[in-house]
Amino acid sequence: xxxxxxxxxxxxxxxxxxxxxxxxxxxxxxxxxxxxxxxxxxxxxxxxxxxxxxxxxxxxxxxxxxxxxxxxxxxxxxxxxxxxxxxxxxxxxxxxxxxxxxxxxxxxxxxxxxxxxxxxxxxxxxxxxxxxxxxxxxxxxxxxxxxxxxxxxxxxxxxxxxxxxxxxxxxxxxxxxxxxxxxxxxxxxxxxxxxxxxxxxxxxxxxxxxxxxxxxxxxxxxxxxxxxxxxxxxxxxxxxxxxxxxxxxxxxxxxxxxxxxxxxxxxxxxxxxx
Amino acid sequence: xxxxxxxxxxxxxxxxxxxxxxxxxxxxxxxxxxxxxxxxxxxxxxxxxxxxxxxxxxxxxxxxxxxxxxxxxxxxxxxxxxxxxxxxxxxxxxxxxxxxxxxxxxxxxxxxxxxxxxxxxxxxxxxxxxxxxxxxxxxxxxxxxxxxxxxxxxxxxxxxxxxxxxxxxxxxxxxxxxxxxxxxxxxxxxxxxxxxxxxxxxxxxxxxxxxxxxxxxxxxxxxxxxxxxxxxxxxxxxxxxxxxxxxxxxxxxxxxxxxxxxxxxxxxxxxxxx
Numbered sequence: 001x002x003x004x005x006x007x008x009x010x011x012x013x014x015x016x017x018x019x020x021x022x023x024x025x026x027x028x029x030x031x032x033x034x035x036x037x038x039x040x041x042x043x044x045x046x047x048x049x050x051x052x053x054x055x056x057x058x059x060x061x062x063x064x065x066x067x068x069x070x071x072x073x074x075x076x077x078x079x080x081x082x083x084x085x086x087x088x089x090x091x092x093x094x095x096x097x098x099x100x101x102x103x104x105x106x107x108x109x110x111x112x113x114x115x116x117x118x119x120x121x122x123x124x125x126x127x128x129x130x131x132x133x134x135x136x137x138x139x140x141x142x143x144x145x146x147x148x149x150x151x152x153x154x155x156x157x158x159x160x161x162x163x164x165x166x167x168x169x170x171x172x173x174x175x176x177x178x179x180x181x182x183x184x185x186x187x188x189x190x191x192x193x194x195x196x197x198x199x200x201x202x203x204x205x206x207x208x209x210x211x212x213x214x215x216x217x218x219x220x221x222x223x224x225x226x227x228x229x230x231x232x233x234x235x236x237x238x239x240x241x242x243x244x245x246x247x248x249x250x251x252x253x254x255x256x257x258x259x260x261x262x263x264x265x266x267x268x269x270x271x272x273x274x
Numbered sequence: 275x276x277x278x279x280x281x282x283x284x285x286x287x288x289x290x291x292x293x294x295x296x297x298x299x300x301x302x303x304x305x306x307x308x309x310x311x312x313x314x315x316x317x318x319x320x321x322x323x324x325x326x327x328x329x330x331x332x333x334x335x336x337x338x339x340x341x342x343x344x345x346x347x348x349x350x351x352x353x354x355x356x357x358x359x360x361x362x363x364x365x366x367x368x369x370x371x372x373x374x375x376x377x378x379x380x381x382x383x384x385x386x387x388x389x390x391x392x393x394x395x396x397x398x399x400x401x402x403x404x405x406x407x408x409x410x411x412x413x414x415x416x417x418x419x420x421x422x423x424x425x426x427x428x429x430x431x432x433x434x435x436x437x438x439x440x441x442x443x444x445x446x447x448x449x450x451x452x453x454x455x456x457x458x459x460x461x462x463x464x465x466x467x468x469x470x471x472x473x474x475x476x477x478x479x480x481x482x483x484x485x486x487x488x489x490x491x492x493x494x495x496x497x498x499x500x501x502x503x504x505x506x507x508x509x510x511x512x513x514x515x516x517x518x519x520x521x522x523x524x525x526x527x528x529x530x531x532x533x534x535x536x537x538x539x540x541x542x543x544x545x546x547x548x
Contacts, residue, residue, distance in 0.1 A: 142478070174473060187537040189537075190541040190544075202448055208545070209486055211541040213483065214541040215541045221534070222527055239517070243458070246462055260495070262465045264491070266473075267485040268489065272474075
């Protein structure tokens with residue numbers, strides 16, 4: 001048995017960590033929220049009202065019921081090396097990393113005193129940092145957990161996110177297709193355009209739709225490529241195979257009609273369910 | 275010398291043809307607009323106020339200063355076989371086909387009495403038919419001409435479109451990259467998703483952006499694939515090569531950082547210029 005959350009630590013009070021803090025408050029969390037971040041971020045988070053105080057990780061973890069790791073993936077992996085020695089027995093440790101298998105594996109090696117459940121709140125926006133934090137960022141968006149965890153699930157529901165429970169490996173395979181592959185298609189398309197000076201004169205909504213993701217900076221993707229390499233490789237391989245087949249069938253009307261029908265059905269299904 | 279347009283024929287009074295008629299009117303065209311279309315479309319176009327009267331092609335062409343072919347590409351190619359014998363000397367014939375090289379080549383073979391300039395107004399919307407026609411459809415959008423034509427250029431400016439003069443082959447190469455390739459990427463991505471029941475549970479804005487085009491029905495693409503096969507094939511080949519390179523470089527941070535920088539630069543340039 002664990003007591004209901006009274007003290008929460010948020011490590012990495014950027015857009016996601018800051019938004020989670022604001023969302024908890026808005027949903028009625030009456031306990032204390034401790035921020036662990038760089039001095040600059042901590043100052044901004046205190047000014048934004050996202051956290052009640054700032055402490056070093058060891059001190060924060062020692063008094064918390066839950067520790068939420070909202071740092072870059074590589075930093076989460078590093079934090080997991082040192083965190084367990086500082087927490088009280090039964091402390092829930094969860095995270096917001098965009099890939100799950102390596103994080104869950106690391107936690108399985110290192111977390112003994114606390115309990116770990118991997119998480120991935122699938123929300124974001126272009127602006128970054130706690131200045132852009134928003135209590136409603138997660139509303140209507142999926143929040144993946146790698147295993148059930150009743151109190152965390154209750155807060156996810158209260159902040160308006162949509163709970164999805166997926167094993168870490170299945171999560172990584174799916175986001176490889178649904179998020180990492182689209183990013184790489186957009187980047188590849190935009191860099192194809194980079195060589196063509198006249199493209200901008202005739203680009204329309206199609207080109208705009210497909211190159212919006214290409215505006216993302218590499219630094220948020222580096223850790224994702226490093227920690228989901230095999231699944232992204234498989235998604236790219238399967239996409240390249242499909243595109244090669246389409247290329248071969250370009251003037252085969254029955255085959256292309258079938259491909260378009262299947263694709264339109266999937267695109268419609270996506271819009272109904274999400 | 276040709277007289278200023280007093281009578282215009284629009285062959286194919288759907289979304290594009292109907293919008294061009296309404297745009298001409300709004301821009302001050304005081305002459306007569308004759309529609310050539312199926313009985314059902316002609317009735318809707320008359321009700322919509324897009325055309326003044328409907329006539330068979332031969333009769334309409336015989337009294338027109340300009341004939342605007344806004345039919346499907348294959349129908350434009352057929353119309354160009356028979357049109358010239360009906361027009362008066364010097365009549366301007368232009369079109370709205372999404373590919374240009376085959377149409378311009380056909381016109382070069384068949385148009386002797388009239389004069390042909392290929393056109394591609396790069397505008398559209400999801401709804402189709404003259405019921406969805408809109409006098410402002412072309413506002414701010416590129417309108418490609420395959421050669422200069424002063425009076426047509428003046429009307430393109432008056433209806434608010436942005437004139438782009440491109441030789442037919444260069445047009446087809448560019449739209450192969452900027453429009454036809456994005457469509458096929460979107461279709462291929464959505465049909466990849468079709469096999470994965472859980473994708474819809476975690477799909478976010480990235481998946482939505484990249485599968486919107488996949489909602490397009492095949493019937494508007496069939497003629498494009500048939501008449502721009504070589505350029506689309508080349509665009510696919512070059513995109514597949516780039517994606518294969520990205521796949522090989524996935525964990526090569528300097529190479530990927532460079533790829534992302536180049537892509538982001540191109541995506542930003544697209545947004546500044548269009």
